[in-house]
Amino acid sequence: MDIFASVFLSSSLLVFSFVSSDAVDSITQSQSLSDSKNTTLVSKNGRFALGFFSPGNSNNRYLGIWYNNIPVKTVVWVANRLDPIPDSSGLFMVNSIGSPVLLSSNKAVHWSANSTKQARNPIVQLLDSGNLVLREENEDNYLWQSFDYPSDTWLPGMKIGWDLRTGLERRLTEWKSLDDPSPGEMSWGMELHNFPDLVMMKGSQKYMRSVPWNGDSFGGIYEFQGTLVYYNFTFVSNKYELYFIYELINNSAIIRAVLNQSMYMGYVWVGEKEGWSMYLNSPKDKCDVYNLCGAYGNCIISESPICQCLEGFKPVSLETWDPDEWSRGCIRSTQLSCQDKDKIRFVKFAGLKLPATTYSWLNVSMNLEECRVKCLNNCSCTAYANSDMKDGGSGCAIWFNDLTDIRQLEANSNRQDLYIRMSASEQEVKNKQKTKVVVIVVVAIAIVFGVLMIPYCIWKRSNFRGEDLISFDFSNRATQRGLINKKRTGKGRNNEMELPLFSFSSVSIATNYFSATNKLGEGGFGPVYKGSLLNGQLVAVKRLSRKSGQGWEELKNEAMLIAKLQHNNLVKLLGCCIERDEKILIYEYLPNKSLDYFLFDPIRHGIKDWATRTHIIEGIVQGLLYLHQYSRLQIIHRDLKASNILLDKDMNPKISDFGLARIFCGNGSQATNRIVGTYGYMSPEYAMEGLFSVKSDVFSFGVLLLEILSGKKNTGFYESDSINLIGYAWNLWKSNRSLELMDPILGDTPPTNVFLSYINIALLCLQENAVDRPTISDVISMFNKDPALLPSPKKPAFSFGRGMEDLGSSKRNPEICSLNDMPVSILEAR
Numbered sequence: 001m002d003i004f005a006s007v008f009l010s011s012s013l014l015v016f017s018f019v020s021s022d023a024v025d026s027i028t029q030s031q032s033l034s035d036s037k038n039t040t041l042v043s044k045n046g047r048f049a050l051g052f053f054s055p056g057n058s059n060n061r062y063l064g065i066w067y068n069n070i071p072v073k074t075v076v077w078v079a080n081r082l083d084p085i086p087d088s089s090g091l092f093m094v095n096s097i098g099s100p101v102l103l104s105s106n107k108a109v110h111w112s113a114n115s116t117k118q119a120r121n122p123i124v125q126l127l128d129s130g131n132l133v134l135r136e137e138n139e140d141n142y143l144w145q146s147f148d149y150p151s152d153t154w155l156p157g158m159k160i161g162w163d164l165r166t167g168l169e170r171r172l173t174e175w176k177s178l179d180d181p182s183p184g185e186m187s188w189g190m191e192l193h194n195f196p197d198l199v200m201m202k203g204s205q206k207y208m209r210s211v212p213w214n215g216d217s218f219g220g221i222y223e224f225q226g227t228l229v230y231y232n233f234t235f236v237s238n239k240y241e242l243y244f245i246y247e248l249i250n251n252s253a254i255i256r257a258v259l260n261q262s263m264y265m266g267y268v269w270v271g272e273k274e275g276w277s278m279y280l281n282s283p284k285d286k287c288d289v290y291n292l293c294g295a296y297g298n299c300i301i302s303e304s305p306i307c308q309c310l311e312g313f314k315p316v317s318l319e320t321w322d323p324d325e326w327s328r329g330c331i332r333s334t335q336l337s338c339q340d341k342d343k344i345r346f347v348k349f350a351g352l353k354l355p356a357t358t359y360s361w362l363n364v365s366m367n368l369e370e371c372r373v374k375c376l377n378n379c380s381c382t383a384y385a386n387s388d389m390k391d392g393g394s395g396c397a398i399w400f401n402d403l404t405d406i407r408q409l410e411a412n413s414n415r416q417d418l419y420i421r422m423s424a425s426e427q428e429v430k431n432k433q434k435t436k437v438v439v440i441v442v443v444a445i446a447i448v449f450g451v452l453m454i455p456y457c458i459w460k461r462s463n464f465r466g467e468d469l470i471s472f473d474f475s476n477r478a479t480q481r482g483l484i485n486k487k488r489t490g491k492g493r494n495n496e497m498e499l500p501l502f503s504f505s506s507v508s509i510a511t512n513y514f515s516a517t518n519k520l521g522e523g524g525f526g527p528v529y530k531g532s533l534l535n536g537q538l539v540a541v542k543r544l545s546r547k548s549g550q551g552w553e554e555l556k557n558e559a560m561l562i563a564k565l566q567h568n569n570l571v572k573l574l575g576c577c578i579e580r581d582e583k584i585l586i587y588e589y590l591p592n593k594s595l596d597y598f599l600f601d602p603i604r605h606g607i608k609d610w611a612t613r614t615h616i617i618e619g620i621v622q623g624l625l626y627l628h629q630y631s632r633l634q635i636i637h638r639d640l641k642a643s644n645i646l647l648d649k650d651m652n653p654k655i656s657d658f659g660l661a662r663i664f665c666g667n668g669s670q671a672t673n674r675i676v677g678t679y680g681y682m683s684p685e686y687a688m689e690g691l692f693s694v695k696s697d698v699f700s701f702g703v704l705l706l707e708i709l710s711g712k713k714n715t716g717f718y719e720s721d722s723i724n725l726i727g728y729a730w731n732l733w734k735s736n737r738s739l740e741l742m743d744p745i746l747g748d749t750p751p752t753n754v755f756l757s758y759i760n761i762a763l764l765c766l767q768e769n770a771v772d773r774p775t776i777s778d779v780i781s782m783f784n785k786d787p788a789l790l791p792s793p794k795k796p797a798f799s800f801g802r803g804m805e806d807l808g809s810s811k812r813n814p815e816i817c818s819l820n821d822m823p824v825s826i827l828e829a830r
């Protein structure tokens with residue numbers, strides 16, 4: 001039998017007086033709290049109460065502390081978490097050896113507090129901080145306190161951390177459920193070393209961590225949003241103790257932090273609303289998950305994939321590189337040599353969450369330069385940083401081992417720069433490569449001129465070795481030619497031009513491993529990155545989404561096809577890369593972004609002069625004409641829209657993404673059950689029945705033309721009872737008010753009849769019936785015609801789209817083959 005129970009039994013003849021219902025804040029050895037008599041302790045100025053309660057829907061009774069002065073019952077501490085009392089026989093008192101105990105009817109001990117020494121006149125008191133303390137009647141020091149044994153709630157004044165003398169650790173543990181306050185898997189506490197992280201553990205696994213307190217913040221983790229005015233933080237690290245505490249500055253504030261099954265949350269009581277308001281929660285997103293991206297990986301929440309390698313690092317294995325499986329992390333692009341200190345430099349990384357400090361070292365009196373020297377002199381040191389940011393930066397923290405659990409923080413949320421040890425030879429390597437580039441460029445020119453006539457994109461699976469391919473893959477040119485020759489004879493291909501093949505590793509390097517900073521945007525077929533070839537040429541790298549069901553053979557054929565299309569108003573395809581799952585097209589880079597950026601951006605509104613707009617319109621028409629009529633094969637774009645018109649530095653328009661529909665949805669037939677396109681630009685017969693032809697491109701062009709003339713987007717445009725821009729334009733046309741369509745920001749207004757003829761042409765392109773629409777060469781001649789001679793347009797197809805459901809019973813049910821930036825799926829017939 002438990003010692004306390006026996007002590008109790010031996011002293012059970014003592015007569016206890018129950019505390020009266022008049023609120024008192026303490027009991028002595030002769031008093032007790034009884035559940036059946038509904039007695040509680042209330043702290044001196046009424047803030048907290050100690051008593052019996054049942055959590056949630058449970059009927060079990062627990063002894064706990066809750067706020068006494070707010071209307072929402074909020075329990076902050078529970079004594080008998082593991083051992084509930086099944087009935088209301090609970091009795092709380094101080095036993096004969098001076099320990100607080102919790103008993104029930106059969107005198108079973110459900111909980112007891114172990115005091116450090118036996119008190120002669122013990123008193124148990126509930127303080128206004130929410131701390132239940134045991135002390136000698138006329139002394140101040142506590143023999144025991146509930147603050148040393150937190151439940152799931154961290155109150156101001158409570159320490160989280162370690163007492164190094166006794167080994168006592170104070171950490172939060174979640175309630176198993178709202179009905180059960182027993183400790184669950186999740187806990188939150190401080191690591192035991194002198195530069196400690198606060199760590200949330202799920203069982204024995206790290207789940208989320210903060211960074212060490214840097215004197216005035218948690219370096220971008222746990223953003224407190226103004227609540228700091230209510231309290232201050234202190235981190236204490238000395239021979240005896242290692243803990244973290246927060247204290248109220250404004251005593252009328254009611255603040256708590258609590259841990260549940262999934263997160264750590266900070267709450268402040270808002271009196272006017274009679275409710276708790278959450279001011280902090282952690283983890284707040286996926287990047288907070290502990291070490292999601294592995295060593296030297298940087299988690300960037302706004303990116304896809306969210307894991308990137310830090311600059312100067314590459315994925316552990318290119319061979320098995322998978323953007324969704326990042327826990328393997330990254331390794332140095334250039335290996336470190338430790339011996340030669342001249343070959344070491346430290347690269348500053350700003351705005352990162354500092355890496356896990358499990359293997360770290362701290363000296364608070366060193367400055368940053370001493371810190372650098374300290375790190376330089378120890379081969380296992382991987383990084384250093386100031387440890388304290390209070391007065392502009394002081395102290396020295398040094399990391400050993402690989403740097404883990406890094407994420408990109410919001411701008412300006414952390415001034416604590418991290419200096420990572422890198423190989424200085426990287427720069428030298430680059431310089432060396434520059435001379436190589438000259439050679440490569442010469443070779444490249446020779447090849448381009450020599451082989452231009454033979455488009456051929458080679459599958460070079462067997463040649464791929466991620467490590468040894470650094471640049472544009474000219475190294476194996478001879479072998480490749482050998483391959484071409486073999487294939488040519490084997491498959492009877494003739495007269496084919498070589499399309500440069502890039503290795504995946506070279507594309508990775510060119511785009512800085514598809515890093516977030518290189519990303520230009522997300523097209524319908526996948527993300528686009530800016531890349532830089534070793535010769536300095538900028539390229540746009542389109543990484544096709546893996547959804548394209550095509551194998552390399554088909555893609556290769558398509559890429560060759562696309563490469564053959566060369567026109568001033570088409571974006572030039574420079575090369576491709578097809579390896580395993582990766583299908584990548586490399587295009588010329590155009591610095592001026594796309595047309596939608598200029599037309600619709602409310603701030604930029606870049607195209608003020610009419611001449612530039614007509615120049616763009618003419619360019620688009622010429623590009624389309626080439627695709628439709630003059631190229632060797634007819635290409636139907638199928639996704640013509642403002643964001644697919646790129647502009648070069650002289651504002652020459654260049655159509656992009658042509659041919660991609662073929663890659664994604666197949667070519668061949670003119671009726672398809674696979675739709676690629678964008679809501680708002682699709683002709684009705686294509687959207688409804690999957691019928692596409694040059695006339696569906698003409699329809700898209702009509703939409704584009706209206707957008708260029710008006711500066712308004714077709715979709716998302718609502719005025720009076722028109723359902724979209726097309727409807728609006730039609731209504732104005734019918735009432736002879738088409739001039740109202742003119743973009744008001746145009747600096748120089750075009751002649752009225754010219755503007756009206758452009759609207760007229762646009763409406764002709766938009767006619768409901770495809771056979772009524774002009775071809776693109778008709779359009780060109782119309783632009784040169786006397787406006788008076790233009791035919792009048794029939795009713796355009798503007799009623800489809802938003803009102804699609806009304807047209808309901810389409811015969812086909814077009815399958816969506818690639819999702820664009822607008823949801824096409826709404827086009828699926830019901």
Ligand SMILES: *[C@@H]1O[C@H](CO)[C@@H](O)[C@H](O)[C@H]1NC(C)=O
Nearest residue numbers: 021023036037038039040051
């Ligand atoms: C117990 O006391 C509290 C306040 O002292 C009161 O609000 C509550 O209704 C009482 N409960 C019972 C069962 O008497």
Ligand SMILES: *[C@@H]1O[C@H](CO)[C@@H](O)[C@H](O)[C@H]1NC(C)=O
Nearest residue numbers: 003079111112113114115149
């Ligand atoms: C008090 O000490 C006893 C005996 O060492 C132990 O079984 C019990 O768990 C302790 N209680 C608390 C609340 O630490």
Ligand SMILES: *[C@@H]1O[C@H](CO)[C@@H](O)[C@H](O)[C@H]1NC(C)=O
Nearest residue numbers: 231232233234247248249250
């Ligand atoms: C924090 O505030 C408390 C209460 O005002 C004060 O006693 C304590 O010294 C403060 N600590 C720091 C580090 O400013």
Ligand SMILES: *[C@@H]1O[C@H](CO)[C@@H](O)[C@H](O)[C@H]1NC(C)=O
Nearest residue numbers: 229230250251252253254271
């Ligand atoms: C303290 O907090 C209370 C409640 O939020 C507020 O009304 C009061 O103005 C604050 N006092 C000071 C000195 O900041």
Ligand SMILES: *[C@@H]1O[C@H](CO)[C@@H](O)[C@H](O)[C@H]1NC(C)=O
Nearest residue numbers: 259260261262263265278281
């Ligand atoms: C933890 O609390 C938050 C905030 O109330 C809630 O959204 C979340 O669902 C809770 N987690 C669990 C596992 O109940």
Ligand SMILES: *[C@@H]1O[C@H](CO)[C@@H](O)[C@H](O)[C@H]1NC(C)=O
Nearest residue numbers: 362363364365366367370396
């Ligand atoms: C910390 O740095 C100071 C100043 O450089 C130095 O005097 C002290 O010995 C260092 N402490 C340790 C433990 O290295």
Ligand SMILES: *[C@@H]1O[C@H](CO)[C@@H](O)[C@H](O)[C@H]1NC(C)=O
Nearest residue numbers: 360361377378379380381400
């Ligand atoms: C480098 O640091 C590690 C970890 O603190 C230590 O074990 C090792 O002795 C140090 N080496 C040198 C050369 O100082």
